[in-house]
Amino acid sequence: MPRSTKNKHQEKSEATRRKLFAAALRVFLRDGFEAARIEDIAAEAGFTRGAFYAHFPSKEDLFFALVEQEMQKHLTRLRTELENCTDEASRLLAFRNHYATRSPLRAWSILILEFKLYAIRHPRIRAQLVRSYRSIREKLKVESLWQSAFCGVKGDSGEKELLHAALNGLVLQRAYDPSSISAAQMASLLGSLFDCIVGSKLPQPKP
Amino acid sequence: MPRSTKNKHQEKSEATRRKLFAAALRVFLRDGFEAARIEDIAAEAGFTRGAFYAHFPSKEDLFFALVEQEMQKHLTRLRTELENCTDEASRLLAFRNHYATRSPLRAWSILILEFKLYAIRHPRIRAQLVRSYRSIREKLKVESLWQSAFCGVKGDSGEKELLHAALNGLVLQRAYDPSSISAAQMASLLGSLFDCIVGSKLPQPKP
Amino acid sequence: MPRSTKNKHQEKSEATRRKLFAAALRVFLRDGFEAARIEDIAAEAGFTRGAFYAHFPSKEDLFFALVEQEMQKHLTRLRTELENCTDEASRLLAFRNHYATRSPLRAWSILILEFKLYAIRHPRIRAQLVRSYRSIREKLKVESLWQSAFCGVKGDSGEKELLHAALNGLVLQRAYDPSSISAAQMASLLGSLFDCIVGSKLPQPKP
Amino acid sequence: MPRSTKNKHQEKSEATRRKLFAAALRVFLRDGFEAARIEDIAAEAGFTRGAFYAHFPSKEDLFFALVEQEMQKHLTRLRTELENCTDEASRLLAFRNHYATRSPLRAWSILILEFKLYAIRHPRIRAQLVRSYRSIREKLKVESLWQSAFCGVKGDSGEKELLHAALNGLVLQRAYDPSSISAAQMASLLGSLFDCIVGSKLPQPKP
DNA sequence: CATGAATGAGAGTTCATTCAT
DNA sequence: TATGAATGAACTCTCATTCAT
Structure with missing residues (x-):
């Protein structure tokens, strides 16, 4: 009941949760969402199934929590990179690179892809995913990221x-x-597409 | 040994196979590849599981057969459309529309997407899928389709x-x-992208 | 309806039956009774399942027919061998060799072993097998074989x-x-056992 | 982490394992190895299939564990009996009785017989069975049992x-x-065979 | 007689989840 | 909080047998 004890417990609990998170990320990236087994995740974190269920109600819930955490990470990093740019041109370039050379996120993209497909077949999940994405976007002001990159022109x-x-x-194709398709080709194509869009050459809806 | 008997059998067999194919397509589109149950496919065709296994060695084999059949259908249709065009301009337009307004194939695209993800996690399937696609492309001369649409320029x-x-x-996003994103927006974007590519504005590899 | 036609049919039917028999023997010896598939037997004979069921009511019935045929063959051969012996001594020796060097029948012995075990778990089969053996033994006068070999002494x-x-x-152990255990050891042991029995050294029940 | 909890779990687990073992033995003896259903074994022990798979990776593995346990039991009992004998003569007699009156093990022998046949058709199992037997024999020094019984003469x-x-x-025949063949006859025959072997009348390899 | 399509019971196995400890 | 035993539904695949042709 002493405060310190409570904190000890809380800290320990938090640590377990963090370990499970990290383990889950590894296992999901390796095996995919559906094929990932709760037991493997728990084991990877150094625990057993029970610990998992003490912290997360279900595999899906864990996944949502994971998505929010990772999205937050990615977007925060992007925002930081953009904010470090002093002028508009370098900001645009940073943005371009972000899209054209995202290879480190390959596995993550595929995981999300898989989960979106899973969501399509599971209406409740789908709704939750949409909501989740929306709230992340709002919280992290994703729109403003684009605005800032593109000077809010269009x-x-x-x-x-x-x-x-x-x-x-x-990413999936590769x-x-x-x-x-080679990695270089892919980066080149994405870069070109980016230029196209930014150069206002693309986004002209049919009249 | 009597000829008529053999034909009767063949006919019946082919009819069943066709029914199973059609049923499988419906069930796969509805439930996805992994979630589709053999029993449901058989039942949807009016048979039991045993009939399924009399015609296909496994769910995967059926799927491959289905993919080849459907790809063939789609590509043949596209080829016909292109061949019906009298001049180069209309041919290009037909090609553009093919890509920009592919909404009827929405479910099919998603199914293929899912199967590609499945293949990523199952090396043997992956190899088979790659091979299968390659053979279809060769058989139906997909390259020449592009050549004819783009006058073989680049x-x-x-x-x-x-x-x-x-x-x-x-398609997945929608x-x-x-x-x-609205259907109209999607069509518009794809059309613009198509124009971009055709207009040789995009495909400039980095120097 | 003409006699010759009927005979033609009968002959053909008999030929099919014979082929099925021979095929069944090969497949049973190769795969064992339970693992042998009707389809494999039919295919091995150059037919399909239907032909099998036109000639035999079930796998078990075929097996019984096979057992009777083979037992008859083996016993007839033994009897012939014994009858070819001019004197009692050579007859005994032939009998001894029959037991001590039965290696060609290894697979057959194992098949029968398996079927006996199968019969133990299936009362109806068991009863039929016992009856079958008994009738073979009576028909082929197996007792008299022993009598003749051993001069009917005991x-x-x-x-x-x-x-x-x-x-x-x-045989099973090997x-x-x-x-x-080597083949030579086995033959030696069986020979010794035979001698033991014949020499009246063995069959002295405990007093 | 608490010690008591762990022990409770261990105890429960061992109890379940024991129950499954006992149930498996009963079901195997009753139905044979191949016909025994995992579900029946689990039910006989008062559990469901899942519990079975929590304790044994497969039916075969359970069987091997069972074989080792039972062999150990049988051999240990035999060893004890022999060790209780004060003189050589009674030791030999005990050994003789062991072989001649093994009726209580009838069902077990048949089960092993069946499994050996199964092993013949399944190479991996065969190898494992051979290895398993060898290790049991070494562990329990089966050779020395014979040595002690026969004074290591030959x-x-x-x-x-x-x-x-x-x-x-x-056993199979009966x-x-x-x-x-009557039980008495069988015992008599085995006893005589034993005497024959011990009396060095049998093991004279052909010159 | 022979075909071979279709049945359908049944097996082994996996795993998210629950719950007593 | 964490354990891990147990559940039970689900799934794929096999094969002897039936039966219309």
């Missing part, structure tokens, strides 16, 4: 989605058949 | 992949959160 | 069973772990 | 195998057709 006609879609599609 | 720097990637990515 | 205290049991047990 | 020409083979063969 209204959104879905260019963001196109960029993401192309990125995800290419994961499934690396010989069909 | 070498391949992966634009085809970019187009497909963007298409698949957007399936999982339709409110994030 | 009453049966089960020596025959002991000899068979030892033979079967050793099949399952050939390194535990 | 080298091994396979008499042990003959004795076992005859025993197993007769199980499948009890009317073909």
Whole structure:
């Protein structure tokens, strides 16, 4: 009941949760969402199943928590990078690189892809995922990131989605058949697409 | 040994196979590859599991057969459309529309997306899928389709992949959160991307 | 309806039956009774399942028919060998060799062993097998074989069973772990046992 | 982490394992190895299939564990009996009785017989079984049992195998057709065979 | 007689989740 | 909090047998 004890417990609990998180990320990236076994995650963290269920109600809930954490990380990093840029040009370049050379996130992209497909078949999950993404975007002011990168010139006609879609599609393509497109080609294509969009050459809706 | 008997058997067998194919397509589109149960496919076709295994060695084999059949259908249709065009301009337009307004194939694209993800985690399947795609592309001379549409002007720097990637990515995005991008926006974006690529504005590899 | 036609049919039918028999023997010896598949037997004979069921009501029935045929073959051969002996001594020797060097029948022994075990768990089969054996023994006058070999000296205290049991047990032992006993050792042991029994050294029940 | 909890778990786990073992033994003896269903074993122990798989990786593994346990039991009992004998003569007699009156192990022998046949058709299992037997024999010093019983007089020409083979063969014969040989006859025959072997009358390899 | 399509019971195995400790 | 035993539903795949042709 003494405060310090309570804190000790809290700290320990937090540590377990963190370990489970990290382990889950590793296992999900390695095996995918559906194939990942709770037991493996717990074991990877040095615990057993019970510990998992003491901290998360279900595999899906853990995944959501993980998504929010990772998205936050990625977006915060991007924001920091952009804020470190002194002028508009370098900010645009940083943004471009972010999209064109996202190879370190390959496995993560594929994991998200898989979960989106899973969500499509599970309405409740789908709704939760949409909500989750929306709240992250709001919390981290993703719109303003684009605004700041593009000087807020134009209204959104879905260019963001196109960029993401192309990125995800290419990542998947390379994961499934690396010989069909090289990493360099992929970066080049994404860069070009980025230029296209930014150069206002693309986003002209059909009249 | 009687000829008529053999034919009767053959006919019946083919009819069953066709029914199973059609049922499988419906169930796969509805439930996805992994979640689709053999029993449901058989029942949807009006049979029991045993009938399924009399015609296909496994769910995966059926899926491959289905993929080849459907790809063949789609590509043949596209080829026909292109061949019906009298001049180069209309051919290009038909090609553009093919990519920009592929909504009827939404569910199919998602199914293929899911199977590619599945393949990533299952090396043997992956190899088979790559091989299968390659053979289809060769058999139906997909390269020549592009050549004919684009008058064989430029070498391949992966634009085809970019187009497909963007298409698949957007289809998934809309399936999982339709409110994030409208069908019209999607068509518009894909059209613009197509123009971009054709207009040789995109495919300039980094020097 | 003409006689010759009927005979043609009968002949053909008989030929099919014979082929199925021979095929079944091969498959049973190769795969064992339970693991042998009707389809494999039919295919091995150059037919399909239907032909099998046109000639035999079930796998078990085929097996019984097979057992009777083979037993008859083996016993007839033994009888012939014994009858070819001019004197009593050579007859005894032939009998001894029959038991001590039965290696060609290794697979058959094991098959019968397996079926006996199967029969133990299936009462109806067991009863039928016992009956079947009994009728074969009577038809082929197996008792008289022993009598003739041993000059009918002594009453049966089960020596025959002991000899068979030892033979079967050793065949199994060698099949399952050939390194535990050599073929030569086995022949030697069986020969010695035979001598023991014949020399009236063995069958002296405890006083 | 608390010690008591761990012990509770361990105890419960061991109790369940023991129950599963006992149940498996009963079901295997009743139905045979192949026909025994995991579900029946679990139910017989008062559990469901899941519990089974929490304790044993497969039916085969359970069987091997069972074999080792039972062999150990049997051999330990035999060793104890022999060690209780004060003189050489009574030791030999005890050994003789062990072989001649093994009726209580009838069902066990048949189960092992069946598994050996199973092993013949399944190479991996066969190898494992051979290894398993060898390790048991070494661990329990089976050779020395024979040595002690027979005063280490003679080298091994396979008499042990003959004795076992005859025993197993007769057990099977009686199980499948009890009317073909009485229990008394069987004991008598085995006793005589034992005497024969011990009396050095049998193991004279052909010159 | 022979075909071979179709049945359907049944097996082993996996794993998210629950719950007593 | 964490353990880990136990559940039970689900799934794929096999094969002897039936039966319309």
